[in-house]
Amino acid sequence: MSPSKTAVLYRMVMPKHLCPYGLKALHLLKAKGYAVEDHWLETRAATDAFKAEHGVSTTPQTFIDGQRIGGYDDLRRHFGARTRDPNALTYTPVLAVFAVAALLALAVSQATFGTPLTVRAGEWFVAFSMSLLAMLKLRDVETFSTMFLNYDLLARRWVPYGYVYPFAELAAGVLMAAGILTWLAAPLGLLIGGVGAVSVFKAVYVDKRELKCACVGGDSHVPLGFVSLTENLMMIAMSLWMLVPRHG
Structure with a gap:
């Protein structure tokens, strides 16, 4: 039996702000069969401290096998999915x-x-x-x-x-x-x-x-x-x- 896949997710879950991209990242990881260690950043201070520790400017952030994958778009690219360019021309x-x-x-x-x-x-x-x-x-x-x-x-x-x-x-x-x-x-x-x-x-x-x-x-x-x-x-x-x- 192959070992279970585990991912570590850090996302903002605050009384007045629930990060939508964090929810999307959580859903995507579960859809791909990962068991998710879901870490909530429940205050602005905790969020800023996390960003400073890992040298990132945004959350959520996903880690797989100890490697930082990045935010939601980075996670989609990691799984081979297309990401939307907000400036791309479209009909x-x-x-x-x-x-x-x-x-x-x-x-x-x-x-x-x-x-x-x-x-x-x-x-x-x-x-x-x-x-x-x-x-x-x-x-x-x-x-x-x-x-x-x-x-x-x-x-x-x-x-x-x-x-x-x-x-x-x-x-x-x-x-x-x-x-x-x-x-x-x-x-x-x-x-x-x-x-x-x-x-x-x-x-x-x-x-x-x-x-x-x-x-x-x-x-x-x-x-x-x-x-x-x-x-x-x-x-x-x-x-x-x-x-x-x-x-x-």
Whole structure:
């Protein structure tokens, strides 16, 4: 029988602070079959003393076979798992928005018409996407408007447009979802979608600039490119669709 695997973990467990990475490290070690000697650092003084003794700046810290592995990310790398780079570019945020918007649209269509696959579901998908993206921008309009100035042509000529944009996008999305005030929603969608599409195309495909998109807010790590252009083209298509006369 192979000897049992043992790891030693030091993590902060204080009355007003329970380190989440310590809990993650504990869970990961147990999942990998380790018996864990779980040492709690229950005061700030104990934590500072531990850091000074081992020459580290953060906790938790894991030791295996007497060797210090490090913090939670170091532990993940030790077991061959990938670690997230907080500054890496990723399409995940905007793809998550589109996925949630699609599911909501299908659900509302099912509840309304008894089937998820309807033309109205497609309309709701675009409207919900716009509304969710606007919500993310509205978390911090100041930071969004600053990032937006990196590439939007209208905002560069009229700075307040960067502050107006999230509210205009939300208004257009909500009105499109409700199917009302087409005379307002369609022009709004055409304006922000049209200017956005031209701005993204120029920045990415003409000027060949590598920028972050402000589409999910000013703290975005979404690269400006095809997905951003698609978002704007969806708004244009939806706005034009709303202007098509309905018969019957």
